Amino acid sequence: MISETIAAISTPLGEGGIAVIRVSGVDAIAFSNQIFQPTGKLSAAESHTVHYGHIADPASGEIVEEVLVTVMRGPRSFTMEDVVEIGCHGGLVSVRRVLDLILQTGVRIAEPGEFTKRAFLNGRIDLAQAEAVIDLIRAKSDKAQKLAFKQVEGSLSKHIKQLRYHLVELMAHIEVNIDYPEHDIEEMTNGYIREKCEDAIKIVRKLLKSAGEGKLIREGIMTAIIGRPNVGKSSLLNALAQENRAIVTDGQFLPVDRFLHGSILDQCAPM
Incomplete structure (x- = not known):
């Protein structure tokens, strides 16, 4: 359910200097605040601010990790929900302990791709942009990275919206001519309709060609x-x-x- 607050490790597993645990949802800040010290600091935090502190076990009071916590209040976040990103030391044990503590507060572990799914469902990105996120992550060449980044930024979506606009506009003109033939409006001829349809077909063919080229760049x-x-x-x-x-x-x-x-x-x- 979209009302649930979710969390997951956002950085690759293994030894490293820093790891990031992302929490997203209605109660992301409140739940994170339960394990963060100084207590209560995150609840009053402004959006897009970073806070130094520690992660502690609420049950025992044991200090578990030294962290930097970033607070992003919705809708100004990737998921358009309240988001908390906990930056801790890398390594399987440290990351797992912090994740376990945040899950104990009532947060659910995120499914694969669920942050991107929420960004899509909340209107932050469209389907083409959502699909491009994984291409960007898996890019193995500069060209593949550039192509995926452009799509994440909305280059493909822009062409699709333009195509849809032209087709909807054409349909509207046709329907007006059918429903109100007595009004002094632009007459729809077969030649005009054919020309507009051919323009749309050209856009589709161009997109199909670029899709084939993009597949070669992505997959090699x-x-x-x-x-x-x-x-x-x-x-x-x-x-x-x-x-x-x-x-x-x-x-x-x-x-x-x-x-x-x-x-x-x-x-x-x-x-």
Whole structure:
């Protein structure tokens, strides 16, 4: 339910300097305040402020972690709900202890992608932008990152809205001509309607073409360079990458490390 307050670890698991636990929902600030010291500080905090303090076990009073807590009040947050982000030391034990304490206050563990889902349901982003979030996270090349970021910012949504506007406007003009033929309004001819429809088709074809190109950028192309020993396979690979990725040698049967690098398309020299 959208009324529930949720929490999850927002940074990759494992050892690291800093980890972030995100809490989002109606009671995000109130629940976080129960385990934060100085007590009561978060409830009075203004939006988009950072607060230094400690996480403590309410039952025993034990100080568990030293933290920086960021408060973002809705609707000025990613989910458009009240959001609290707890920055603590990285490492599985520290992060798990802080997460367990926040869950004990009544917060539910978030499902995969639920923060983005709430941003979509609350109108912060549309479906195209929501889908682009995972592409941005999983981008393996500069081009893939740039493409996903543009979509998150609404580039695809802008074209779709423009297409919808033209089609709705055309339908409105047609219906007005049918319902009120006696009024002095612009006459709808088959040629005019065909022209507007062809304009819409051009936009759709352009979007489909860019979608195909985008898939290649996101997923890449799996290919193999195959040939007899010493015919130039490694040299060809290095020429495409414009750097020495593979070992070049006169000897035969030298094992070559598998080349798996998402940036080759970005760096590929023009042929």
